[in-house]
Amino acid sequence: MSYLPYAVAAWLFLVGLYGVISSRNLVHLIICVGVIQSSSYVLLLAIGYRTGAAAPIFVDIPVGTPAVDPVVQALMLTDVVVEVTVVALLLALAIQVHKRHGTLNPDELRKLKG
Amino acid sequence: MTRRIRLKFFLVSAAALALCFFWGYAGLPAFGHGSSIYADIVNAISVPQRHITDAVTAVNFDIRGFDTLGEEFILFTSVLGVILLMRRTKDEPAGDHEDKAPGRKVPPVSDAVRVIALLLLAPTIVFGWYIVVHGQVTPGGGFQGGVILSSAPLLLYLCGSYPKVRGAAAPRLIEIAEALGAAGYIVIGGACVALGGMFLENLLPLGKAGTLTSGGMVPFINLGVGLEVSGGFTLILLVYLEELMEEKES
Structure with a gap:
């Protein structure tokens, strides 16, 4: 189970890529790009997580308490x-x-370009 | 290339990519056992040395403030791109509305939605600024607070009408706020150079950790980023609403 988050990140990337390649609508394609991007969030947070550690906010916990990686959170x-x-x-x-070609289907767009 | 060939090509390369993922991830530490010297150092020095209790903010705006400048300008140029692309030119053909379902009207906004949006409007603005100015103390900062602030015009649109949004959030004013926010980051960095330090070196007194005035320059940078993010998001919202209104009219 300890590698499950990494598997989720890889799965999100591949499933998003499949969406981009098989898309018949540009709006759908853009959402799939968003799915690919969210795989990077899962990966970053998974790398920074430490079991039993606190959030890296030292307001009500003393400095030196084990905390998760703040660098990947800042990137995220x-x-x-x-x-x-x-x-x-x-x-x-x-x-x-859509305004110029009247379609959002990437395959039809290619036909228009000739 | 037909769809079938393309899909087959994808399946083969996806399998190869999955193998690469497996190979790469196998070298990572197991989930929950991550260790990074950089993370340990940041967690150890953020309060004693930088006087910032939120280590994430310490990374973003103090330790690697220069990288965040770059990230902020990705946002800035994207907003600029949206505005340029959505601008109406004279020779532009009118939109093709054939794909719209005939006889299907957009239902009017219900009274319940209007009342709730109106009630949420003021608390949203206060909460947004609260998150912006407390960035160095608790989770938050310019990016998060700016996004919360930019939901205020959307609430105004829900409880009123588009002309009201334009009246309250005049595009010219929002543009100036956004530009000021973006320029503020560079000006703060430049001021450090002028004062004899390095670009974005934290020269102001760091204050007492855990208070609003702690972190030296970090609250000021956060304020700039908050203006930039909320301004940018509001401009995107206005541009899209404008498009919607013009389609309704035509």
Whole structure:
């Protein structure tokens, strides 16, 4: 069981990649990119976790108490906020594609390009 | 390439990728037994040396403040990209609405939703600023607080109407706030250089750990990031709402 979170991270990555490749709609594809990204969250938090350790906030616990890795948490928190704006950017691209070509299906878009 | 060939190609390469994952993860420490010297050092020095009780904030805005500057500007450029892409040009063809279900109208917002959104509006703004300014003490900071703050315009949209959102959150003002937030980070870093230190070196007195004034420059950086994140998210929201309104009109 001790490697289960890593397996979850790998599974999320692969399942998201499958979604991107088999997608018939750009909005669906963008959500799948989000799924791939969430695999990095699971992986980072799994690496930093220590059994029985506290959160790295030393307000009501003395310094020196075993705490989980704060570095991976710091990476995660900026990652989450940045991901949302990147998804917004991708969705704006999808809106432009739909306006100009009248479709969101990636396969039909290729036909239009010739 | 047809769909079937593409899927077969994916299955083969996914199997190879899964093997690589297995190979790579096998070398990691078992779950719950992670150990990193860097983490131990940060946990040990964040209170005695940096006077910041939230070690995560200590990493983000003090120890590796320069990296966070880069991350903040990914956000900034993404917001800029959204605004540019959604801008209406004269030669742009009108949207094609054929895929919309005919005769299906959007139901009006119910009174219950309006009342709850109105009740939540003020507490959301207060809570957002609380999270922003307490970043160096308890979990929170500019990124988290900024996201909470940017949900206020959305609540306003739910309980009122789009013109009200535009009135309260004028795009010009929000743009200025966002730019000020982003520039503030660089200005703070530059001020350290001007004062003879290194870029983003924490030169202010660090204060007493666990208080609002602790952490030296960290509260100021958090304030800038809070402005930037809430401004950026609000601008994205406004741009998408604008698009929605124009579609309704046409």
